[in-house]
Amino acid sequence: xxxxxxxxxxxxxxxxxxxxxxxxxxxxxxxxxxxxxxxxxxxxxxxxxxxxxxxxxxxxxxxxxxxxxxxxxxxxxxxxxxxxxxxxxxxxxxxxxxxxxxxxxxxxxxxxxxxxxxxxxxxxxxxxxxxxxxxxxxxxxxxxxxxxxxxxxxxxxxxxxx
Amino acid sequence: xxxxxxxxxxxxxxxxxxxxxxxxxxxxxxxxxxxxxxxxxxxxxxxxxxxxxxxxxxxxxxxxxxxxxxxxxxxxxxxxxxxxxxxxxxxxxxxxxxxxxxxxxxxxxxxxxxxxxxxxxxxxxxxxxxxxxxxxxxxxxxxxxxxxxxxxxxxxxxxxxxxxxxxxxxxxxxxxxxxxxxxxxxx
Numbered sequence: 001x002x003x004x005x006x007x008x009x010x011x012x013x014x015x016x017x018x019x020x021x022x023x024x025x026x027x028x029x030x031x032x033x034x035x036x037x038x039x040x041x042x043x044x045x046x047x048x049x050x051x052x053x054x055x056x057x058x059x060x061x062x063x064x065x066x067x068x069x070x071x072x073x074x075x076x077x078x079x080x081x082x083x084x085x086x087x088x089x090x091x092x093x094x095x096x097x098x099x100x101x102x103x104x105x106x107x108x109x110x111x112x113x114x115x116x117x118x119x120x121x122x123x124x125x126x127x128x129x130x131x132x133x134x135x136x137x138x139x140x141x142x143x144x145x146x147x148x149x150x151x152x153x154x155x156x157x158x159x160x161x162x
Numbered sequence: 163x164x165x166x167x168x169x170x171x172x173x174x175x176x177x178x179x180x181x182x183x184x185x186x187x188x189x190x191x192x193x194x195x196x197x198x199x200x201x202x203x204x205x206x207x208x209x210x211x212x213x214x215x216x217x218x219x220x221x222x223x224x225x226x227x228x229x230x231x232x233x234x235x236x237x238x239x240x241x242x243x244x245x246x247x248x249x250x251x252x253x254x255x256x257x258x259x260x261x262x263x264x265x266x267x268x269x270x271x272x273x274x275x276x277x278x279x280x281x282x283x284x285x286x287x288x289x290x291x292x293x294x295x296x297x298x299x300x301x302x303x304x305x306x307x308x309x310x311x312x313x314x315x316x317x318x319x320x321x322x323x324x325x326x327x328x329x330x331x332x333x334x335x336x337x338x339x340x341x342x343x344x345x346x347x348x349x
Contacts, residue, residue: 047309067304088206090202090307
């Protein structure tokens with residue numbers, strides 16, 4: 001039982017998020033610190049590229065975390081902090097791409113595809129209702145005989161009549 | 163069936179061809195072995211150099227480097243380097259070539275480097291930089307949008323950033339991009 005508890009504790013410790021923020025970086029003001037943590041999670045570490053600066057141990061990520069906190073202490077709004085970094089590193093520094101003409105395809109593309117698909121489906125169904133398919137001509141006597149032969153005789157492959 | 167409908171139906175046969183064409187272009191771009199998917203475009207292109215003033219490397223003679231030095235009407239190469247950066251060592255000979263042979267004005271920003279290590283490095287490999295600023299905190303690097311070393315910028319006569327190379331300079335970049343651009347900007 002004790003071994004099980006221990007194993008579970010080790011497993012649970014592995015699930016806890018990696019703690020990249022060093023004690024020295026944390027602000028005294030808990031509200032500002034909370035804002036800094038939230039902001040840091042929305043900002044990309046340019047070195048690791050798929051990690052936010054809050055959880056990254058990269059040197060640049062640490063510099064950026066400190067910079068974010070400095071700007072918050074100086075009275076910047078969250079938007080101003082982001083704008084400061086976007087001016088230097090581009091929109092790529094933000095995990096959520098901003099809405100602007102260059103990203104319209106990204107934001108509206110999926111909805112547009114759904115609309116196109118739905119439109120095509122509606123047009124197709126409407127056309128099918130307007131001109132229902134012509135029923136196929138009934139089988140001729142010869143075809144009917146051949147069909148029966150095929151259905152009754154499943155084991156031997158059909159020999160070509162020609 | 164009207165003629166319009168017939169033409170419309172004929173055109174529909176072209177849709178797979180168009181889709182194939184779009185995919186082919188996209189894959190040709192995406193699978194190009196020369197494309198670095200990690201490379202980030204710089205937003206500093208065509209912007210004036212950010213304001214900064216850096217002291218020289220501690221223990222070295224020289225005036226340091228500031229934004230004003232890049233607005234003196236001369237095309238300048240600005241190179242971020244550090245002794246701990248391996249690709250910096252690899253590109254160093256090209257920087258020396260540019261400074262000595264091409265007589266390009268080359269300034270350096272020593273990024274987050276211990277002064278004694280930077281001094282040793284320059285003494286050993288040669289110092290191609292006309293001026294060097296020591297960015298010990300990395301703050302000036304952030305203002306330039308630097309995210310890894312080495313990075314090299316070309317500044318035009320008006321003090322605007324015209325080109326940024328993130329990563330090592332190689333012979334190809336030197337001959338096909340850097341030299342032609344410096345020539346063009348110097349005219």
